[in-house]
Amino acid sequence: MKKIIMFVLLVLFSILSIAGDINAYFAPDGGFAKINKERNITLPNNKKVDATLENGVLKMIMETKDGGKIKICMYALSTGDILDELIKCAGERNIEVKLILDACASWTVSQRKDLIEKVSEASEKYKKEGKSFDFQIKEIHTQSMVDRGRCLTLRSGDKIYGTMHEKFGVFYTPQSKIPYECFAGSSNISYGSDQLYAENRIFFYDSPNVARQFQEEFARLWNEYGSEAFGRCKSEKYVPAYPVAGDVRVVFNSEPITEDKNYRIDEELEKLIRETWWSGGSLDIAMFSFTHRDLADAIIRTAKSRPKSIFRVLLDMTQMGTSEEHISVMGPWLEKQKKENKLENLEIRYKWRANAFAFNNEKKEVEISHTRNLLLHHKFLVVNKQKLAAGSYNWSASAETRNFENIMIFERPYRNHSDIIDRFLAEYDTIWNSSVKPALIKPVINTPQSVDGNYGRKVSRMIIRTLEDKDNQKIRKLIEKAGFIEKDTLKKNCKMSSKKLEKALSELTNATLIVRHRKDNKWGYSLSD
Incomplete structure (x- = not known):
């Protein structure tokens, strides 16, 4: 009996200690919660900087040893310090750099053009200096989506294309066939994502089990979907990676199960929603875009069957709609279901900024301006404060059937998972509890605001009339x-x-x-x- 107990304890200990270090960083500028914002990162040059999304990536890049490899898959990547550091890696440190960029979204055209021009100029510079420059870029274009059925044809004949919406990176030491470090989250690499929007990015150190899962996805996208955009693009070795008990499991909706079926992230999320305890449980959701009716139905069904558990849904203000009857976004629909079913255990709130509204000269109307809205760009769920699912995945039909997306699943009591879950909850609670004060006595600066739908829509109508x-x-x-x-x-x-x-x-x-x-x-x- 003692031997059995010792064996069980040994297995449990190995599971609890299997992962390396994990850090979660937040935006804007380190996040809103005190435990997240008041942190520093020490870069390899011993410089102390704020614990921001960008600085977390810079640290991982700078710590990559000469002769290593860096592979980044990013929906949108602006020119800036991170690109400068990647160029330095390829031109001065003999590091192989590979980028996969989305080329399906029209708004990234000029951004990608500027990036490739900058890399090309650097290539010419290092060539003149007699230095090698191994920088490879592939783009995923609309034709790749069409070829794989990842587009929707409307009655008008117009097509809606999927996008490569993932945001992750993997890192190799020299001569290593296995990546040991990686990052992923909701955030693109841009100034807005780092300094303006509510975002997250999770960093894994000495975590080959997690990094190999992201490497499998990188190889699949690079080999099957990518088109050469710069450099001599060498194919990737594809090696299936399987999650290990006690470590983070990553779900990708590009990953095939059979010849005609891929893994579905929404099915994983529905399972998590149903795990809400019958009594004393909780479900906390933070979502930029929520139009997936099946997931909204799952929330309502679970809230109805578990009246002694608490359900909170926090959305970006663009999801508020013009009335409770607005059915294309799920925020107003959930509000309506709450009222009709008398669900006292369900609450829906929206991250708010009054000055997000502006007059659109082309449309000749006042609307929420994307450039003025301090987006809630998170995409995560926490169930019973015990499990976290976070990644690139918005809760929308296009995210599931057309885009390439991922979610990472964390569980207590595994090593380091509890800290990550606590940090996400702290960020959530800070935004949720920052209710708008009707009578302001000074400007609200660097502080989140949230509103319920009725108040938000009422003030929105007043703002629209005023700015007309x-x-x-x-x-x-x-x-x-x-x-x-x-x-x-x-x-x-x-x-x-x-x-x-x-x-x-x-x-x-x-x-x-x-x-x-x-x-x-x-x-x-x-x-x-």
């Missing part, structure tokens, strides 16, 4: 440009009558777009958020 007025647009623009402006200076700059200015200031204040406050012993106006 050109005088109001002009005054807000002047206040935004100044940051803080006194009334006399504003009057001088706007060239309006006192009556018109007073009217604009009153309407903008009532619509929660601006706030009058004191700064350096002077009274003036700033944007509210």
Whole structure:
């Protein structure tokens, strides 16, 4: 009996200690929760920097030994410090660099063009210096999606193409056939993702079991879907990787099960939703885009059958819709189901910014502007505070059937998993509990805000009416440009009558777009958020 107990304890210990170190970093600028934001990263040059998404990637790149390999698969990658470091790796440190980029989304065209031009210029520079430069880039184009049935043809004949929406990287030491480090999460590599949006990225150190799963996906996308965009692109060795008990399991919807069926991420998520305990359980969801009706149905069914458990859904404000009857996004639909079924254990909230609204000159209407909205770009679920599923996957039909996506599944009590789950929950709770204050006395800076649907839609209508007025647009623009402006200076700059200015200031204040406050012993106006 003692031998059996010792054996069980030995197996349990090996499971609990199998993984290497794991860190989760957040955006904007380190995240909102105190335990996430107040951290530092020490780079290999002994420089201490904030624990941001970008700095986490820079650390992993800089720590890759000369002669190693770096492979990054990224939906969108802007030029910047990370690209500069990758170029340095290829040109000065004999590191093989491979990038897979999405070329299906039209908005990334100029971004990819700038990136390839910069890499090409670097290649010419190192060539003149007599140095090798092993930098390979492949793009995944719409034709690859069409060839694999990953597009939707509308009645009009127009096509909606899937995208390569994943965001991960794998890292090799010299001569190693197995990657030992990797990262993945919700975030693209860009300034907005690092400094403006609510995002996450998880870093795995000395974790070959996880890194091999991402390498399998990289090889599949590189070999089967990628088209050469730069460099002499060498094929990848494809080796199936299987999750190990006690380590993070990664699910990819590009991975085939049979000749005509792939793994489905939504099926994994439905299983997790159903794992909510019958009593005292919880389900916490943070999602940028939620249009997947089956997953919404699963939430309602589970909430109805488990009245003693708590269900919270946190969405980006673009998911709020114009009314509870708005059925194309699931936020309003969930609100309606909550009311009809009297589900006191279900609550839906939206990350908010009043000044996300702007007048669209092409459409001639006021709408939420993508460039002004401080997106909630997370895509994760926590069930019973015990399991976490996070990755690139939005809860939408296109994410499941057309895009390439992934989710990572963490479980307590495995080593390091508890810390990751706690950090995600801290970030979630900070946003969730940051309710909008109707009467602001100063601007809300670097602080999240959240609203319920009824309040958000009511204020949205007020904001839209307010910004349809050109005088109001002009005054807000002047206040935004100044940051803080006194009334006399504003009057001088706007060239309006006192009556018109007073009217604009009153309407903008009532619509929660601006706030009058004191700064350096002077009274003036700033944007509210």
